[in-house]
Amino acid sequence: xxxxPCDKIRPLKKNSHRNRNFFYSLQWDFKFCGQKKVVVIFxxxxxxMSNEVTFAQQETIYMSVRxxxxxRLHASDNPLIGLFLSRDAGKxxxxxxWRDQIKVFYxxxxxxxxxxxxxxxxxxxxxxxxxxxxxxxxxxxxxxxxVKVDPxxxxxxxxxxxxxxFKSSDHGETWREKNRGLVNTFTADIVVDRRNSARLFAxxxxxxYASAHRGERWxxxxxxxxxxxxxxxxxxxxxxxxAGTEDDGVFRSDDRGKAWQSFNHGAPLITVYAIAVDxxxxxxxYLGTHEAGVYRSDDGGKSWQQxxxxxxxxxxxxxxxxxxxxxxxxxxxxxxxxxxxADGGETWEFNSQEDGQVWGLSIx
Amino acid sequence: xxxxxxxxxxxxxxxxxxxxxxHSQTTFVARKDRxxxxxxxxxxxxxxxxxxxxxSGVDVPQALSMLDSLTRDESIxxxxxxxxxxxxxxxxxxxxxxxxxxxxxxAYRERKMVRGDTENHWVMYYTGLYLAAQTWPNEDGTQxxxxxxxxxxxxxxxxxxxxxxxxxxxxxxxxxxxxxxFITFVTPILILHDFAQDPxxxxxxxxxxxxxxxxxxxxxLRGNYGGGHSRDYPQDIIYPLGALSTKWAWLYFGEPDFxxxxxxxxQSRHRSWETVFGAVSSYRLPEIIRQIATDRSAPYVxxxxxxxxxxxxxxxxxxxxxxxYTYMTSDYVLGxxxxxxxxxxxQHTWDxxxxxxxxxxxxxxxxxxxxxxxxxxxxxxxxKVVSDEVNRFHLVYTDPNKWNxxxxxxxxxxxxxxxxxxxxxxxxxxxxxxxxxFPKTLDERVEDASGWIFCKAGKTYIAxxxxxxxxxxxxxxxxxxxxxxxxxxxxxxxxxxxxYGAFAEFKKRxxxxxxxxxxxxxxxxxxxxTQDGAVIQFTYGGQRLLNGKxxxxxxxxxxxxxxxxxxxxxxxLKMTYKNHTRILDFNKIAIEEKTN
Numbered sequence: 001x002x003x004x005p006c007d008k009i010r011p012l013k014k015n016s017h018r019n020r021n022f023f024y025s026l027q028w029d030f031k032f033c034g035q036k037k038v039v040v041i042f043x044x045x046x047x048x049m050s051n052e053v054t055f056a057q058q059e060t061i062y063m064s065v066r067x068x069x070x071x072r073l074h075a076s077d078n079p080l081i082g083l084f085l086s087r088d089a090g091k092x093x094x095x096x097x098w099r100d101q102i103k104v105f106y107x108x109x110x111x112x113x114x115x116x117x118x119x120x121x122x123x124x125x126x127x128x129x130x131x132x133x134x135x136x137x138x139x140x141x142x143x144x145x146x147v148k149v150d151p152x153x154x155x156x157x158x159x160x161x162x163x164x165x166f167k168s169s170d171h172g173e174t175w176r177e178k179n180r181g182l183v184n185t186f187t188a189d190i191v192v193d194r195r196n197s198a199r200l201f202a203x204x205x206x207x208x209y210a211s212a213h214r215g216e217r218w219x220x221x222x223x224x225x226x227x228x229x230x231x232x233x234x235x236x237x238x239x240x241x242x243a244g245t246e247d248d249g250v251f252r253s254d255d256r257g258k259a260w261q262s263f264n265h266g267a268p269l270i271t272v273y274a275i276a277v278d279x280x281x282x283x284x285x286y287l288g289t290h291e292a293g294v295y296r297s298d299d300g301g302k303s304w305q306q307x308x309x310x311x312x313x314x315x316x317x318x319x320x321x322x323x324x325x326x327x328x329x330x331x332x333x334x335x336x337x338x339x340x341x342a343d344g345g346e347t348w349e350f351n352s353q354e355d356g357q358v359w360g361l362s363i364x
Numbered sequence: 365x366x367x368x369x370x371x372x373x374x375x376x377x378x379x380x381x382x383x384x385x386x387h388s389q390t391t392f393v394a395r396k397d398r399x400x401x402x403x404x405x406x407x408x409x410x411x412x413x414x415x416x417x418x419x420s421g422v423d424v425p426q427a428l429s430m431l432d433s434l435t436r437d438e439s440i441x442x443x444x445x446x447x448x449x450x451x452x453x454x455x456x457x458x459x460x461x462x463x464x465x466x467x468x469x470x471a472y473r474e475r476k477m478v479r480g481d482t483e484n485h486w487v488m489y490y491t492g493l494y495l496a497a498q499t500w501p502n503e504d505g506t507q508x509x510x511x512x513x514x515x516x517x518x519x520x521x522x523x524x525x526x527x528x529x530x531x532x533x534x535x536x537x538x539x540x541x542x543x544x545x546f547i548t549f550v551t552p553i554l555i556l557h558d559f560a561q562d563p564x565x566x567x568x569x570x571x572x573x574x575x576x577x578x579x580x581x582x583x584x585l586r587g588n589y590g591g592g593h594s595r596d597y598p599q600d601i602i603y604p605l606g607a608l609s610t611k612w613a614w615l616y617f618g619e620p621d622f623x624x625x626x627x628x629x630x631q632s633r634h635r636s637w638e639t640v641f642g643a644v645s646s647y648r649l650p651e652i653i654r655q656i657a658t659d660r661s662a663p664y665v666x667x668x669x670x671x672x673x674x675x676x677x678x679x680x681x682x683x684x685x686x687x688x689y690t691y692m693t694s695d696y697v698l699g700x701x702x703x704x705x706x707x708x709x710x711q712h713t714w715d716x717x718x719x720x721x722x723x724x725x726x727x728x729x730x731x732x733x734x735x736x737x738x739x740x741x742x743x744x745x746x747x748k749v750v751s752d753e754v755n756r757f758h759l760v761y762t763d764p765n766k767w768n769x770x771x772x773x774x775x776x777x778x779x780x781x782x783x784x785x786x787x788x789x790x791x792x793x794x795x796x797x798x799x800x801x802f803p804k805t806l807d808e809r810v811e812d813a814s815g816w817i818f819c820k821a822g823k824t825y826i827a828x829x830x831x832x833x834x835x836x837x838x839x840x841x842x843x844x845x846x847x848x849x850x851x852x853x854x855x856x857x858x859x860x861x862x863x864y865g866a867f868a869e870f871k872k873r874x875x876x877x878x879x880x881x882x883x884x885x886x887x888x889x890x891x892x893x894t895q896d897g898a899v900i901q902f903t904y905g906g907q908r909l910l911n912g913k914x915x916x917x918x919x920x921x922x923x924x925x926x927x928x929x930x931x932x933x934x935x936x937l938k939m940t941y942k943n944h945t946r947i948l949d950f951n952k953i954a955i956e957e958k959t960n
Contacts (some may be wrong), residue, residue: 075438075439075440075441076438076440076441076445076475076476076477077438098478100441100476100477100478101441101442101478102476103481105744120478120479120481120744121480132511133510134505134511135510135511138520138523139486139520139523139524139527142481143481143676143744161744162676162744163676185676186677186744205677205678229746246747271746271748273746290746291748315748315749334746334749
């Protein structure tokens with residue numbers, strides 16, 4: 001068997017800016033029969049697996065800072081507000097985007113790498129990692145509180161706003177109101193069922209609403225009359241959903257959102273702004289609350305313990321768990337900045353954004 | 365000769381009218397020139413001072429340097445910058461060097477200009493964006509701060525401006541009749557009027573200016589913006605002539621009779637000079653509006669229907685109506701909103717403002733209220749944190765001693781110069797007291813054994829009847845009337861020297877008056893007969909009866925008075941002064957003026 005290495009390393013077709021998955025193949029001109037394909041496949045597999053590890057290490061945290069006590073009103077230079085990115089588990093942060101008072105509430109990245117920000121002024125989009133931005137919405141869309149990308153189709157974006165749900169099917173180029181059936185249009189959150197992207201849940205001021213038709217029609221799914229602050233889908237068991245409320249604590253559904261039960265055992269009926277579920281252990285759930293800090297359950301919500309050691313600010317509006325290491329948890333507070341725990345919430349350490357309002361956190 | 369004799373009357377009327385108009389325009393010209401002369405000497409750096417300097421040829425190099433500096437100054441931004449910069453640019457571009465042209469263009473690429481979250485913010489932002497996109501057309505999104513192309517920006521701005529103009533003409537403003545925010549509507553619309561190339565938009569801007577000034581004119585008294593207000597700052601509430609609208613009244617109406625920036629008479633809260641854009645604008649106030657603003661020879665009732673700012677939650681309607689009642693005389697104006705939460709944070713529900721050469725020429729009561737839920741009706745932030753947030757910027761929102769506030773527990777019923785204000789305060793309200801502002805500049809303040817409190821302010825007489833016990837707290841410039849009863853109210857009737865003669869006679873007439881408020885604590889009803897014999901009966905949360913007949917707010921028009929008429933939803937505003945009319949038809953985008 002003669003092995004004659006070829007010095008050509010050619011990238012396959014490089015995908016558009018919307019797809020960051022670049023695949024390369026090494027082509028070696030081996031002068032033996034039958035093993036060429038095996039080698040190529042082996043090398044491809046090796047590369048993909050090593051990149052999976054690389055991708056995991058390149059988890060990006062998106063922190064949306066709505067305001068800070070140090071903000072100058074109507075100034076264009078407010079470097080302490082807006083969107084911040086970290087690619088090293090919160091060790092360092094990079095500011096991206098607007099510095100004027102655009103009121104960034106929440107940001108996340110789609111599978112194609114596009115970054116979306118829900119802001120007071122509408123939905124902002126960046127297709128170059130945050131270097132440049134476009135406000136994709138017009139005057140009809142304002143006070144946008146959450147933006148979610150359809151996990152099965154990066155072209156489809158949903159915005160939860162003070163005036164209801166808006167949807168784009170063309171990557172933000174155009175937007176349409178989707179409020180048919182919503183009684184209370186004020187919507188604080190929206191979730192796309194990752195198992196069936198036609199199914200959505202909206203967190204309104206009058207209960208949880210569900211759509212089975214990609215937002216075309218909505219119907220009350222539960223918790224009628226309650227102010228819903230957040231809805232989260234269990235990252236392992238897609239049937240399970242959690243909801244945080246304004247005055248009634250936390251609720252859980254085990255049947256894809258058809259029925260909801262109060263799951264406040266051991267926790268007071270407090271305002272729950274944020275919920276995060278351990279991506280590797282659905283029994284571990286964190287709650288971000290108003291003036292009670294973080295609660296954690298280790299038994300699927302059957303009981304809760306307050307976990308606030310080291311926290312000086314107990315208004316927790318955002319939570320995020322690092323998928324590669326779920327012991328690392330981030331808690332964004334209102335006017336107290338960002339806290340980080342490296343031990344699953346047992347202890348917290350101030351991380352960044354002194355006096356800041358960390359309104360939203362997401363990790364991709 | 366025979367033809368002349370036949371038409372001599374008409375010729376004389378025309379001559380006098382033209383003379384009057386001519387005189388009025390001459391004095392406007394004199395005032396605007398005076399304003400420019402004063403402002404061009406100001407040392408500070410803002411778009412209006414720069415425009416005054418450049419327009420007057422004063423300190424031109426310094427003005428250009430100031431403008432250059434503002435293109436880089438990051439301490440200001442947002443919507444104020446968006447329209448202020450393009451306005452200064454368009455008024456002065458023939459004087460600017462090429463480098464400054466480029467820097468200003470670059471500012472709209474690099475400076476992030478936020479749109480904001482209020483009606484006045486959006487007017488400023490979209491006017492600025494419209495004119496900037498018009499000025500620099502055919503450029504792609506890389507050349508704009510928001511990533512949109514010139515065409516996209518122009519289209520969006522045009523669409524919203526059209527929407528707002530139509531909404532205002534049919535349902536009224538949400539930020540209506542604000543002595544402060546008047547300037548943030550008028551100033552950008554002036555530059556829209558001057559520089560919009562689309563003749564339809566230009567015409568709409570002209571009509572909106574007429575509309576805004578006419579709205580002010582009907583409630584204007586010697587420089588004061590009377591009546592209830594959607595938004596008012598505490599320092600302007602207790603000193604009406606210190607409000608920013610006073611400068612506009614001086615420039616366009618010719619009142620007050622002193623220059624409102626003079627420290628001796630006015631206490632200008634800002635030395636802000638948006639009026640410069642009025643001075644350099646080609647817009648001229650129609651004479652009929654000036655006449656409406658200044659002729660106070662006969663008292664009149666003027667009512668309006670406005671709208672509440674967008675209610676995003678905890679409300680039945682997105683824009684419930686606001687009913688305004690104003691009674692205007694040559695000595696005072698008594699005005700009120702019907703009550704409840706009609707605007708967050710800065711609502712001013714009622715007052716009597718009187719003509720005076722002393723400061724603090726007003727008197728009113730309020731319930732200082734605050735709650736996260738009130739704010740959450742209008743703002744999307746979490747209701748448990750938003751109060752603190754608002755307090756950071758407005759400083760007094762949670763203050764028990766504040767002078768501006770809406771309250772869900774306050775309702776009013778006004779008939780001409782008489783007003784009943786009733787309160788039914790929830791025991792869980794954060795503040796459970798009422799306050800009243802009685803300025804120390806009153807000539808007299810007398811507590812009478814009859815229960816009335818009589819006040820004299822120049823030629824204006826005030827009879828104030830508290831329904832419950834109260835106390836006085838002396839403060840620097842005022843006496844604070846305070847009552848701690850949850851179920852409460854006051855009756856106010858205003859008179860003038862011209863009606864009663866001596867103050868003593870005024871007092872005597874009221875001393876005989878009996879207020880029927882038996883069982884007020886249980887039936888929340890007050891019945892009062894005014895000096896001219898009208899019987900007003902008011903039940904908190906219930907009916908308002910005038911001479912036994914219910915008053916139906918639903919019958920209120922957009923504007924209804926001797927000077928302004930508009931049916932709600934019609935989009936047509938008719939102004940009448942003697943035999944002149946001016947009709948703004950926002951459906952046809954047409955102005956019709958005639959003399960009968």
